[in-house]
Amino acid sequence: MFSTLDFSVIPLALPAIFKGLAFSLELTLIAMIGGVILGTLLALARLSGGKWLGRAAKFYVDIMRSIPLLMMILWFFFLIPLLTGQPIGQEKSAIITFTLFQAAFYSEIMRAGIQSIPRGQVNAALAIGMTYWQSMGHVILPQAFRNMVPVLLTQTFVLFQDTSLVYAIGATDLLKAAENAGMLYGRTVEMYLFVSLIYFAICFALSMLVKYMNKRIAIIR
Amino acid sequence: MSAPVLQTRDLRLAYGRHEVVRGLGFELAPGAIACLLGPSGCGKTTVLRAIAGFERLLGGEIHFEARLIGSADTHLAPEARGIGMVFQDYALFPHLSVAANIGFGLGKLARPAREARVAEMLELVGLASEAQKFPHELSGGQQQRVALARALAPHPALVLLDEPFSNLDSEMRERLSLEVRDILKAAGTAAILVTHDQHEAFAMADEIGVMHEGRIQQWADAWQLYHRPANRFVADFVGQGAIVQGVVRDPATVEIELGRLSSNVPVECCHGSRECVVDVLLRPDDIVHDDSSPLQAIVARKAFKGAEILYTLRLPSGAEVLSLVPSHHNHTIGQPIGIRLDVEQVVTFPHA
Numbered sequence: 001m002f003s004t005l006d007f008s009v010i011p012l013a014l015p016a017i018f019k020g021l022a023f024s025l026e027l028t029l030i031a032m033i034g035g036v037i038l039g040t041l042l043a044l045a046r047l048s049g050g051k052w053l054g055r056a057a058k059f060y061v062d063i064m065r066s067i068p069l070l071m072m073i074l075w076f077f078f079l080i081p082l083l084t085g086q087p088i089g090q091e092k093s094a095i096i097t098f099t100l101f102q103a104a105f106y107s108e109i110m111r112a113g114i115q116s117i118p119r120g121q122v123n124a125a126l127a128i129g130m131t132y133w134q135s136m137g138h139v140i141l142p143q144a145f146r147n148m149v150p151v152l153l154t155q156t157f158v159l160f161q162d163t164s165l166v167y168a169i170g171a172t173d174l175l176k177a178a179e180n181a182g183m184l185y186g187r188t189v190e191m192y193l194f195v196s197l198i199y200f201a202i203c204f205a206l207s208m209l210v211k212y213m214n215k216r217i218a219i220i221r
Numbered sequence: 222m223s224a225p226v227l228q229t230r231d232l233r234l235a236y237g238r239h240e241v242v243r244g245l246g247f248e249l250a251p252g253a254i255a256c257l258l259g260p261s262g263c264g265k266t267t268v269l270r271a272i273a274g275f276e277r278l279l280g281g282e283i284h285f286e287a288r289l290i291g292s293a294d295t296h297l298a299p300e301a302r303g304i305g306m307v308f309q310d311y312a313l314f315p316h317l318s319v320a321a322n323i324g325f326g327l328g329k330l331a332r333p334a335r336e337a338r339v340a341e342m343l344e345l346v347g348l349a350s351e352a353q354k355f356p357h358e359l360s361g362g363q364q365q366r367v368a369l370a371r372a373l374a375p376h377p378a379l380v381l382l383d384e385p386f387s388n389l390d391s392e393m394r395e396r397l398s399l400e401v402r403d404i405l406k407a408a409g410t411a412a413i414l415v416t417h418d419q420h421e422a423f424a425m426a427d428e429i430g431v432m433h434e435g436r437i438q439q440w441a442d443a444w445q446l447y448h449r450p451a452n453r454f455v456a457d458f459v460g461q462g463a464i465v466q467g468v469v470r471d472p473a474t475v476e477i478e479l480g481r482l483s484s485n486v487p488v489e490c491c492h493g494s495r496e497c498v499v500d501v502l503l504r505p506d507d508i509v510h511d512d513s514s515p516l517q518a519i520v521a522r523k524a525f526k527g528a529e530i531l532y533t534l535r536l537p538s539g540a541e542v543l544s545l546v547p548s549h550h551n552h553t554i555g556q557p558i559g560i561r562l563d564v565e566q567v568v569t570f571p572h573a
Contacts, residue, residue: 118312120312121312123275124306125314125325126274126299127299127305128305128325129301129303130326143314
């Protein structure tokens with residue numbers, strides 16, 4: 001059966017595929033950075049001891065984690081224009097949805113990271129004269145973040161794989177670009193094979209990075 | 222005498238509904254090193270945490286540098302107190318270098334002043350060559366000194382040390398406790414040490430408060446605690462010794478199995494009957510080995526200490542006493558040896 005495959009179309013399709021890949025990576029990167037920042041704020045809100053702030057943050061996280069991502073993507077894309085009166089475009093919509101959605105997951109990771117830092121570290125910072133927020137910023141968060149980098153990266157490759165869901169609103173990511181090229185040249189199977197190779201290569205490289213970082217962090221701890 | 226740097230009065234502290242410290246108070250002169258000594262669970266660490274500001278008071282007052290920093294309704298935040306603290310596990314910041322750890326509390330200083338102070342502290346604790354290392358690259362003793370330098374860097378008038386040597390081996394512990402004392406004295410900083418190890422307390426502190434069940438049983442220097450313990454708890458907890466029964470012959474004489482001792486018998490001991498029974502504390506250095514003495518005791522146990530052997534001796538009545546003997550007098554268990562009394566400070570307690 002493999003004798004019928006023709007990979008010669010791949011070079012032809014490469015420019016379009018790279019464009020799709022660029023968007024997938026852009027989406028991943030922005031959603032990761034935005035998600036980690038928002039997630040850290042959510043984690044701080046939950047640990048702040050403030051009753052309503054903590055509850056609001058927990059509610060947000062619970063909601064995000066109990067709705068399928070695909071549904072979020074669709075809702076956001078169709079609801080926001082209804083609310084604001086103007087369409088925001090597939091790519092922008094995807095970026096905002098992913099950031100908001102991933103923040104919930106990153107916040108749980110950051111929360112675990114913050115809680116893994118011994119209480120004595122805050123006390124030590126307070127005893128030297130730092131305020132609670134200063135000790136958070138200078139002592140707790142840097143350590144929590146460092147300890148959690150491997151877990152955050154693991155979550156990131158889930159995020160990267162999930163970017164393929166944006167096909168639902170017609171944004172052109174890596175998968176969609178490959179599909180389009182497959183249709184155009186009538187070589188769908190080859191394109192799917194090629195694109196899965198790209199997904200694999202990227203995720204494998206990331207997982208090697210995670211492994212390396214785990215080792216380095218184990219030494220420091 | 223100058224005004225005390227720290228005063229605590231009638232402190233009451235609780236965990237939940239369980240009161241762990243009640244009616245505790247003491248004063249500390251500027252530059253003095255004090256120690257709260259007691260068995261685990263006596264409340265000593267809780268007192269330290271209250272002075273640092275990590276525990277709220279149920280009652281009583283804490284004054285630091287003539288300012289009320291804690292009472293039942295006043296609670297100055299730890300970061301506003303300006304009291305340094307060295308933690309049991311050091312709590313160094315693992316993501317920062319030694320120099321950055323020490324300079325951490327100096328954020329208000331300009332950069333050159335901060336660097337000068339860090340260099341000064343590194344010099345003081347003898348770690349100048351380790352400035353750029355990270356805490357995990359240092360030995361336990363070095364980490365301990367970084368923690369001390371970090372606490373001392375912002376010039377606090379008082380440093381609190383919570384069981385600072387408990388993670389070190391015993392040899393290191395002894396050396397470092399003397400070293401830490403020298404560092405504190407060189408910095409002129411008052412300190413309170415919390416420990417359950419009396420040797421640590423003796424090595425470091427000018428004055429020692431022996432704590433038991435949330436109260437200070439006696440506040441004195443090491444010599445006083447050992448030779449003039451205020452009560453049986455202090456007598457038991459500090460140093461070794463044995464309690465034997467004695468009979469009070471007159472207000473200045475107590476007779477025990479081994480002979481007569483001149484002593485001022487405590488008043489509570491003898492109201493009413495003229496002759497009464499008391500408990501007499503005999504320290505291992507009160508009983509001297511003397512081959513020519515007619516008094517004999519049988520070796521029941523022995524513990525080799527290097528320069529000395531600590532013998533447990535059984536008297537004819539069956540009572541046991543301890544004797545510290547130079548180790549070239551090596552006797553076997555079961556052998557009778559000659560002893561005599563050499564008691565300078567007779568310590569008596571009401572018979573239990």
